[in-house]
Amino acid sequence: MTILFRLGTAREAFDVSMTRVRGGTGTTGPPPPGRRPERRGHLRRIRADRVLLLVAAPALAYFLFFHYGALFGNVLAFQDYVPFLGVSGSQWVGLAHFERMVTDPLFWNAVKNTLLIAALQLVFFFPAPLALALLLNSIVGDTVRRFVQSVVYLPHFLSWVIVVALFQQVLGGAGVVNGWLSTLGLGGISVIGNPDAYGPLVIAQLIWKECGWATIIFLAALSQVDEQQYEAAALDGAGYWRRLWHVTLPAIRPVIVLLLVLRLGEFLSIGFEQFFLQRPSVGPETGEVLETFVYYTGFANGDFGYAAAVGLFKGVIGVVLIYAANKVAHRLGEQGVYKA
């Protein structure tokens, strides 16, 4: 809904500025009588909108080059690609990489780990910012709220390298906590490098780093909820939880669904750096996810073709997921991300 709404406003802005351009340049007024408007219609429009078109050009170039242009890289998935031979010099291998993918236990191990972590992220990380936003929203004092908000936004601006190092310094075998425990004569705890603790650890890191930042959209949605509905509900005797359930959540449901659909579309993209940095500590059995698998296969082992095939697979799954999630959203009567 937000996006559609924004598109709407953008369109209006577009129209307004167009009028301004037309009015401002003064070269093109309404067509003089007797001239056939449709003959030179396109040219006239281009001339009329040339400023806007110029403004749009960099963005268009960006998408053409970095998004559509980059799609051609997918041909690597069908080649035994050797970087310094280039696309033209490398051999074509047809679907060999995809056949290998089906029977490659390392690939399926990465898929399994990715799905597991993605599911954990969906269940534990997705609702966390919502809860935090509701909490922040219920803080009355503006100064206090702004302060808390700033504090919880901060970790977003730390790089994963710092976050991971921080967790290792605190929870590692030679870290602060284990230092205390050993001074107290208690046994150590094994968190870093313990495969069983890996899932909870990466989710905890993600929540610590990104939860605050992710509240922004929820907070914006919450500020749009009609105050009068709360008053009406309160007058009818609804307590905090009932107001939450019957007023707040229904009001921001479109935003939740939208974000959920977007999240599902990126279900397999669980992040790279965080996992790349921690893979060595738990080994590939637990720590290898699709992104690190692609990295190690492509860059570390030079098997660019196979890595591209795995990347393509991931992309296709992503498209299918976003399409399916959007359909489900429509069924539920929500706008979703787009409407066909």
Add this chain to the structure above:
Amino acid sequence: MDHRIDRRSLLRLAGVGALGLAAPSLFTACGAGSSGGGVSNAGKDLAPWPTYVPFTGPTPDAPGDDSGVQPLFLKYPEKVVRSVHNPVGDGSDVTVMVVSYGAPPKPVAENRYWQAVNQALGVNLKVIVVPDPEYGQKMATLMASGDDLPDMIMFSNLALPHAAEFVQARCADLSEFVGGDAVKEYPNLANLPTYAWKGMGRIGGKLHGIPLERPTPANSLFVNRTAMDTAGIPKDWTTEQYLDAMKQLTGDRKWGVGWFKTLFGGLGGITYHAGSLGAPNTWSEGGGAFTSTLTTPQFEQALEVMRELVEAGTHYPDSLTTSSTDMQSYFHNGTVASMNDGFGSVSLATMKKINSRFALDLGRPYGPQATPWQGPGTFGYVTFKKAEPARIKLLLRICDYLSAPFGTTEYELANYGVEGEHFTKDGDGIKTTDLYNQENNSLLPTKYLGTAPAVLYLPGFPDTAQAVHDWQKATLPRSVRNPATGLRSATEASKGAQLSQIIGDGIAAITFGRKPLSAWKDVVSQWQQAGGDQVAEELAKEHAANQ
């Protein structure tokens, strides 16, 4: 303006295309279908190894021998000679890309060592320093990009995907400049022992680099002798004594075993243990067939020892996330009592970092039938960007200068810096200054552009030099070389990195108890299927061709 840029980029594209079309025909001409076939030496015209013309230098306090024991110098030679008599460079810029294990160097304007090296070489060295932990990625990126190459690129022994193919396709063929007697034009390169050239090996029958000589011991166990003496641990130990020693040295936020992340990218972590217990050095060759050390019972015993070390909690707990440089600091400051490191770390730089906190020693192998592993005899090699013969000769003169042997003025500059600034000389020999700690050939890694055949001399630390010499005499006569050293395998060239990683991951999983010891068989069969068996076959063919 616009159309000029267009034309230029078009030309560049055409150039890339031409390269792409030319290179595969090169490979197919060599009779191998898959990429990487052209690097093999089987069936090629082999460039002769460079003629060995040893430098007649100062007399050592104890001589070296064929088993790899180095000449020992307790004192610095009283007279040093000049070995380079002609100008080296022509004042031009020379871009070099080298690995570094230390902090970045001070900029040239503030760096007296750098300035002095530039002056001596008559060039303006522009150094791209690649930190060790990023070396693999950085080299992969360099090889993947179609960009202009640096004049000199240093390759370490780390298995990089397609490295040999890359060198063959894009770096200069040096066979006509250094093969056979041609090398005599560069006396300091002619002084490099033949095992270093063989350790580097040929690519497609050609010589493509200048080796960085290393003494034969492979990565070794560096130990804190002071801590060991305090705990009453003997120099010669059995497996039990070794394990007990590590347990004894652990406790109170100190640990016996200092492992680090990159040791588990291959065989690095197990080298000392496998050698101690008598496993063959990477491969064993018998009747022309190659068998991997991974399949031997001794190798599994070594895994068991590593596993016991972890079960007893003797290892630095964050070994798998700690970098080699951090682990060196932990060793130097006494946090860990032993660590695996390359033999090259027996150096003045290490002694300076230890700063006399303890006596440095090397750990002797613990098994009764030990076969300590030898290294390849090189740390890596230096390649040149393709260029005119005159330019190649200039670059060779740089390597020649920096490879000047112990006992020459050029060696002094390359290794210790400028007399009076980085070091002083008196009756005891070389004394390095504080400035040396900030400016030296580790921080500005000129030692990876050319290096003298190593002698054992640690200025100011004759006791350590003597201890290392004793260790060499006790250890090296039993040491074994890797029969695959210098042999090319196409599969190793294209999949070596992946194969190493399978081994490293497997060793880590079993060592750290994530998998039972019985799972090692699966790791081995995974390695065999991923290309290990193929490598064995190719090595056998290459071995036969080189006979």
